[in-house]
Amino acid sequence: MTWTDCKAGGHNGSRAALFLAAACSLVAAPLPIARSQPPAAPAVAPPATADNINREFLSPELDPEEWLAKFEIESREVFAARREILAAVGLAPGSRIADVGSGTGLYLAPFSAAVGPSGRVFAVDISPRLVDFIENRIHKEGLDNVVAVRSTTISTTLAPGSVTHAFVCDAYHHFDRYPEMLASIHAALVPGGRLVVVDFDRIPGVSREWLLTHVRAGKDSVRGEIEAAGFVFLEEVPVAAFRENYLLRFRKPGPGAAATQP
Secondary structure: OOHHHHHHHOOOOOHHHHHHHHHHHHHHOOOOOOOOOOOOOOOOOOOOOOOOOOHHHHOOOOOHHHHHHHHOOOOOHHHHOHHHHHHHHOOOOOOEEEEEOOOOOOOHHHHHHHHOOOOEEEEEEOOHHHHHHHHHHHHHHOOOOEEEEEOOOOOOOOOOOOEEEEEEEOOHHHOOOHHHHHHHHHHHEEEEEEEEEEEEOOOOOOOOHHHHHHOOOOHHHHHHHHHHOOOEEEEEOOOOOOOOEEEEEEEOOOOOOOOOOO
16 A cells, blocks of 8 residues: 555545545554664673572581681782781770671681770671581680671671671672661661771672672662661771772761770
8 A cells, every 4th residue: 555545545435445544544654763773781690689699608518618718818808908907997905896797707816806805706697507617716716705696687686786896898798688787787886886898899891700790789889878877988998908899987976986996
């Protein structure tokens, strides 16, 4: 059918003419212009989800010695930079710190020494097998001011106002329920208490593929989430050994906490 046919049939009042008019409306409608589309960017697998990011650590088959070999090695940035990180946390005798996501307990001995006999270190982890490992480590190393604590996906299980510092090292990206966990950390801190977060910086187009698929959010997003939870951002502390990690310091609003350094 052509537009000429439509004009010719438009003067006929029969049913056929009415049908022809309806068909003509389709002929007359402009056709969309095909446009070339830019090539799609290479797909990157989404970050690990709440369903699987902690599955391995919750397994009763987890081997702590295997993770000890992975966590406490010089090629890991947070191990190589442990002295700088300890200084940035700002502990003093009498401080009470929650090491949230303590893992194999890399920082327990230096934290224990820094807070002294009058202080306390809470080694908090979601993994039953790692909590057992930490308890054995506490006993073997004579860390009398350290206590192992089993957490959940939404809570540190610490008492309100029980700590002056909270430390989250390479564990924030494992907070699959981060709003609830941040609320729990906020509650556990005394007013004026400090939160120190060390994690991988997820930068699309720069970070290696493992990091992009494993870590949920980049540094700016993490800072925004923590500020939204009621914390005040203080600073990013440069760490010479860091290539993929960052260190952020926050404060819970309120008067200065006892045994807390600026």
